[in-house]
Amino acid sequence: MSTEVSANVVFEEDLRATGRAWGLLPVIVVVAFFAAAPVFAPVAAGAWFVNVLRFRNTKIRIDAERLSVGRRSVRLAALELSTLGRAGNTWPWRAFNRRYLGANPIWTNDSVGVRGIDEGRPCWVAVGTNRRDELVDALNGAVSAARTRAQSGTRSDGRALPPPAWHPDPWDPRSQLRWWDGQQWTGYTAPRRPGGPPPGIGAGGNR
């Protein structure tokens, strides 16, 4: 577990199986052997190594603006602290949603779950952790600070945010526009027409 944290990072945890986590492997093999059937013991051990590979590079990281889990991330200001609790089971298809930040290896002692609205759409965080108290403290502090900054219209580096306007959609800049409300990207989009007038939010925008 890495404890080395750079200046801008307030929390970082490596989710790969290390040290005590390997103690669960013989437990899994013995349980599969006796409680299911002997033939399942090697299959269960295989499932363990699939998990080890799956989470070998997964990190939870909180910096001044974003919470990252593996390759996915979400704006801290989008998270709703009132939903902060433990990770729940989600629908399987949500794993393909880029706003679902899920990583809960079987060897972690505890978990953290939190929801929010990012760019007008729901986002979810469901992660395992061995340092829950630290993670919760870091989330509470970082989310509050990020929201305060968002409301005052400044970035974490102190520069002012751009005023509300239609901009090329950062996720699909060639074909559509997205409404920037002065603090964050919204769910309003419109097709991008060369030379055409920018749409009004109520008339031409799509949620």
Added chain:
Amino acid sequence: MIPIADENPVRRVPWVTILLIATCVVVYFVIQPTGAPKFRWDTVVERIDDEDLRFAVDNAAIPCELVRGRPLTEAEFNRTFSRGDEGDASACSHANGPKHAPGKPVFLALLATMFLHGSIPHLFGNMLFLWVFGSNLEERRGWWRYLLLYLVGGVVATAAHVAVDPNSTLPLIGASGAVAAVMGAYFVLYPNVRMKTMIFLGPVFLRKVQALWLLVIWVGQNLLLVAGPSGIAWAAHVGGFAFGALIGLGWVFGDRRHETAPSAPALST
């Protein structure tokens, strides 16, 4: 789905849980004839041989005995067991006659039966569930309430099995009814705790599953057994679970009433 641990650590050593597990293990390996290593590598459930059968009939709870209040007669025993798998499992009759085990205390067998097991996987599975679910209950509710839940839950589970199949002349063995009662109470007290679970769907998946879903699926699996002659006492499992859940509800509401009770008025001078 088999839970192997939960995200609900205990801070005290769960001595009663350890004692119950140790008792079942000692009874199986030291007292039961089955204790000799006869684990079959090709299947989960062993067939019991003559010596095991005699021990089970002499010591375990049998619905017919509990309903009639007397041990099985020789005629009932022979009709049930003399033809192996072809025997009549509901050979209970009103006819009296010489008893197969005349000195058997049939109602004391209600307690004895929850410390007997049929095979190593049977014992291991029950003790694993007891360890995972029981330790938290023991810590939260105290050892004597927990022990009472276990023992009374086991008796209620056996009663549920008897109610569903009162004419059965087959012995009922295993701690699963008592363990089901513990699971029922856990279901009410800790529905949102995540269990580290092995899921067998051909391939094996390792996931953390909320206790609520794990136990709902477990009860569902038992209700599926209603349809066929599986040899598993589904009614004891479901009855024990329902009893445990009721006790758990009682504990929850008792705690709430205690928490919301008004404080004593100040004494006037």
